Amino acid sequence: MEFSDLFPVFSKLTKAQQDLLLSGVSKRTAPKGTVLHRGEGDCLGLVLVAEGQLRAFLTSEEGRQITLYRLFPWDLCLFSASCSMRSIQFDIQLEAERDTVFWLIPADLYQALSQDSLAVANHTNEILSARFTEVMWLMEQILWRRMDKRLAAFLLEESELEGSSTLKTTHDRIADHLGTAREVVTRMLRYLQSEGMVQLSRGSIAITDEEKLRELAL
């Protein structure tokens, strides 16, 4: 897909702004598993997803992770350009969960455009607000929802994303999504198995009673 089709306010820019933007953006690919952005002050730029799927996550000093949100086609990631937004003082990491094609917008170019175009500034507000909503939802989950319910909801969501009731994943990987330790995930998966909701085998988890899992996730 072309950049102009993916960037929703493109048609609201002046011809000069459009030309400036088109001359600055570049199309990139990231095979599944690529870490696009490590945080720590590196300044990738803004990422506009054309195909595939990205995971935005946090990493602790000890290497623990938690998934903040996913980015799908049409989604724009601002936080990989936090270098150019002085009010954003935190680092996220980005990795490709599928083979991904994306447009890269240089941070300085987007920042200049925001200062110059009301449409871009308001689009940035929309994106910030939407991400804020996702992160606040996650914070409430972490604070107030039992881990077994979060795990049940996660398995159902992943199953929907993958279009399969069998998930190829590891306990480590699930712990990285949920922001907990592998041992906690293993213990809870065994509990779910003992209740007949899942069937565990090496490198995969099969959902065997979706309805019961949905009840737990409520």
Added chain:
Amino acid sequence: MEFSDLFPVFSKLTKAQQDLLLSGVSKRTAPKGTVLHRGEGDCLGLVLVAEGQLRAFLTSEEGRQITLYRLFPWDLCLFSASCSMRSIQFDIQLEAERDTVFWLIPADLYQALSQDSLAVANHTNEILSARFTEVMWLMEQILWRRMDKRLAAFLLEESELEGSSTLKTTHDRIADHLGTAREVVTRMLRYLQSEGMVQLSRGSIAITDEEKLRELAL
């Protein structure tokens, strides 16, 4: 303080925009302890603090709370106007921690101004980004910092805010700030007391070894 002195982009508005804004805003007072905004879809408007101190917090269905951030003079709260920002789909609550004077900006008026003024749109971006940074910091604390360290840091911050080494507060109230249960706070305060860092008495906590508390908070 006058509205035009407190609202940082006032001078960047046209005369017509300034007049529109001044005709819509109103000065309000909230005595200490007032809940200004309960969330749940009520639409207070934007709150621009002139004097005093507000606490923005989340409440769980079971009534547990956690402090998200504080608002001081010059700070603008957008989330008490989430009704007019369709991308913001979460509710915060606001209460006055001191006798507070604030200017109220009607949500629709601010929204209309954002669509019309680049300065306002970019100011909104700055505020959203700054709050996002605070909330991400809090999320990392919740996920990866031990509760005793969070409690130590909280006591030191409160002592600085109050300008006193003796805090007039309850274990319940501290639990509401930190998003945990009262029993957890009581247990940890007793531990801090046994280590000589604080002295507990009814309705107050005295910091008796600030240096040791600071070491714990690291």
